[in-house]
Amino acid sequence: MEPLHPRPPEMSPAEQRVRDFWQRMASNNFASLAPLLADDFTLDWPQSQERLRGAANFVRMNAEYPAHGPWRFTLNRLVAGGGATADEVATDVSITDGVQRARALTFFTVHGGRIARMVEFWPEPYAAPANRAHLVEPIPVEPLDAGADAA
Numbered sequence: 765m766e767p768l769h770p771r772p773p774e775m776s777p778a779e780q781r782v783r784d785f786w787q788r789m790a791s792n793n794f795a796s797l798a799p800l801l802a803d804d805f806t807l808d809w810p811q812s813q814e815r816l817r818g819a820a821n822f823v824r825m826n827a828e829y830p831a832h833g834p835w836r837f838t839l840n841r842l843v844a845g846g847g848a849t850a851d852e853v854a855t856d857v858s859i860t861d862g863v864q865r866a867r868a869l870t871f872f873t874v875h876g877g878r879i880a881r882m883v884e885f886w887p888e889p890y891a892a893p894a895n896r897a898h899l900v901e902p903i904p905v906e907p908l909d910a911g912a913d914a915a
Contacts, residue, residue: 778874779844782853785872785879790837794826802880809884832863840867851875 775783781800788796801819808815816822838858845852853872859865866886873881892900 776844777877778851778853778872779842781874781877781879782842782844782855782872783839786837786839786855786857789826789835792834794823797826798823800879802875802878805878805880805882807882807884809886811885831861833861835859835861 785797785800788794788800798819801822803819804817805819805822806815806817807822816825836859839855840858841856843854851874853874855868855870855872857868857870859868869885869887871883872879892902
């Protein structure tokens with residue numbers, strides 16, 4: 765017989781590392797991310813066919829990205845593999861600087877306690893097609909200043 769209130773599973777080291785990553789991104793102290801990234805870290809953006817290599821380039825890219833204010837991140841969803849040895853984590857994060865809005869789907873691979881690889885997709889929003897209007901409803905959009913939950 766299973767208990768009525770089973771104990772929640774422990775967070776895997778990979779999940780904890782990814783949560784830490786998003787918390788540090790939300791601090792806007794991008795240099796603080798370098799210790800989380802493996803020596804051979806890579807980030808792939810399949811949509812633009814770009815690969816970024818190394819923690820220094822990742823930190824610099826984030827620090828140099830044009831922004832209207834501090835970046836705020838809302839972790840909409842995190843999915844991690846089960847068990848203490850799981851090293852794959854996926855996140856869905858909303859990002860804003862108060863003017864720009866974006867959403868990123870990121871797939872992390874963690875090895876030896878550090879993020880070794882990220883594959884990230886930045887989907888562009890588009891107008892809903894009229895031919896299915898009778899089947900769907902709009903998703904409410906949160907105000908720009910809503911939520912800064914990076915964890």
